Amino acid sequence: MATKALSSLPSVDRLLSCELATPLIEQFGRATVKTAFRRILDDARRAENQDVPDEATILALAGDLLAAESAPSLRPVYNLTGTVLHTNLGRASLPQGAIDRVAAVAAEPSNLEYDLTSGQRGDRDAHIERLLCEITGAEAATIVNNNAAAVLLVLNTFAEGREVIVSRGELVEIGGSFRIPEIMTRAGARLREVGATNRTHARDFADAVGPDTGLIMKVHTSNYEIRGFTHSPTETELAGIAAGARVPLVNDLGSGTLVDLTRFGLPPEPTVQAALTAGADIVTFSGDKLLGGPQAGMIVGKRALIERVKSNPMKRALRVDKMTLAAMFEVLKLYRDPASLPAHLPTLRWLSRPVEAIEQVARELLPALESALATHASVDIEPCHGQIGSGALPLEVLPGYALVLTPNQGTDSQLQDIAAALRTLPRPVIGRINDGKLYLDVRTIETPADFVANLESLKLT
Numbered sequence: 001m002a003t004k005a006l007s008s009l010p011s012v013d014r015l016l017s018c019e020l021a022t023p024l025i026e027q028f029g030r031a032t033v034k035t036a037f038r039r040i041l042d043d044a045r046r047a048e049n050q051d052v053p054d055e056a057t058i059l060a061l062a063g064d065l066l067a068a069e070s071a072p073s074l075r076p077v078y079n080l081t082g083t084v085l086h087t088n089l090g091r092a093s094l095p096q097g098a099i100d101r102v103a104a105v106a107a108e109p110s111n112l113e114y115d116l117t118s119g120q121r122g123d124r125d126a127h128i129e130r131l132l133c134e135i136t137g138a139e140a141a142t143i144v145n146n147n148a149a150a151v152l153l154v155l156n157t158f159a160e161g162r163e164v165i166v167s168r169g170e171l172v173e174i175g176g177s178f179r180i181p182e183i184m185t186r187a188g189a190r191l192r193e194v195g196a197t198n199r200t201h202a203r204d205f206a207d208a209v210g211p212d213t214g215l216i217m218k219v220h221t222s223n224y225e226i227r228g229f230t231h232s233p234t235e236t237e238l239a240g241i242a243a244g245a246r247v248p249l250v251n252d253l254g255s256g257t258l259v260d261l262t263r264f265g266l267p268p269e270p271t272v273q274a275a276l277t278a279g280a281d282i283v284t285f286s287g288d289k290l291l292g293g294p295q296a297g298m299i300v301g302k303r304a305l306i307e308r309v310k311s312n313p314m315k316r317a318l319r320v321d322k323m324t325l326a327a328m329f330e331v332l333k334l335y336r337d338p339a340s341l342p343a344h345l346p347t348l349r350w351l352s353r354p355v356e357a358i359e360q361v362a363r364e365l366l367p368a369l370e371s372a373l374a375t376h377a378s379v380d381i382e383p384c385h386g387q388i389g390s391g392a393l394p395l396e397v398l399p400g401y402a403l404v405l406t407p408n409q410g411t412d413s414q415l416q417d418i419a420a421a422l423r424t425l426p427r428p429v430i431g432r433i434n435d436g437k438l439y440l441d442v443r444t445i446e447t448p449a450d451f452v453a454n455l456e457s458l459k460l461t
């Protein structure tokens, strides 16, 4: 930077006519480049006694500014938090087949709501309904934007202006402000809590049923567990009470898996099929939790009930787009052959990854990480425990391995600096800070060479 008087600052017009401005204008457009020049000139005027930038400096600053601002804000990161289905980090990662189908329908017109046989208007749910019914054993199915929307829509369809009977022990709050009592109010339904926090009996439900009852609801207490002196009625008991009252039994499974997870060495989680067999008339669950698909809310159950859900005008406001349908079809198809799921579905592959394989990745990455952190931190390999995330099995832990970074000065500020530097990498690295150390749980790293290449850009001061 040259030291000059403010009066020596070039004008915006002069900067725009510079030869070096031409490529910027071609890439970003004249108006955007002009705004960038204005901002840099304004900054220079405001910073009165500082060095006044010359033309070449302003052009370079504008190039940096424009490049930074045109970089996508939403981009891939390394999720090394140990929580595989991390809501803040995008939950499930899609299989390649699904990504390809998304690209195909995004690029061209599609038969989204068009029946190719009759040439008439079609139903967008039809693209996944048959497959979803085949896998779950349900009579009918529909899909909305997420499971919160699914719950809202079901409550509104069957219980607007009426009561919904729920156990006191199941009034959950899912992270990010989804609370069963609040969603119920928004759906226009009245909450009728029964039982006590730890114990609810079938007779509590039976006693609460009346002419105002809209539905009976069971909610998977995803992210917490009540242990000790507890009781809840069986699903079969609830189904009997609901049938007697001629109202639907709705089971919000939350994560809702379509396979028995124990076959992959994971703890058991209620399946959608089991919930239907146990007597639920409607089951709702997420598309991007254990299912491993795109963000969506699935509603499956009795045909007559699903028809009513579909004809609720709110369905129109909560419907999914063609990209979600394209991805969901490919993900659901994988469930026809459960044995090969880990080979194709990243979420299940990471969750069921053998601990030796994770340790191997940690060993492979150790030298590169040690040299990148040089004098700033020491790196050790330690066994650790990850979790599934998104409310599934909150107390179950996934044995794995982490690279553990200990700052050499032992201060929190140095630790924060290292964590921040890792977040500024081309593909940001997100770990978990605990007890003065940064844990990088490597469960989700499948190509160590890419991780090492990314690490080469690390800048620590």
Ligand SMILES: *Cc1c(COP(=O)(O)O)cnc(C)c1O
Pocket (backbone or CB within 6 Å): 146, 147, 148, 149, 151, 172, 174, 178, 219, 220, 221, 222, 223, 252, 253, 254, 255, 285, 286, 287, 296, 297, 390, 391
């Ligand atoms: C996660 C969850 C929801 C909300 O699902 P989203 O797909 O995140 O909208 C609702 N109910 C339960 C029990 C859940 O676990």
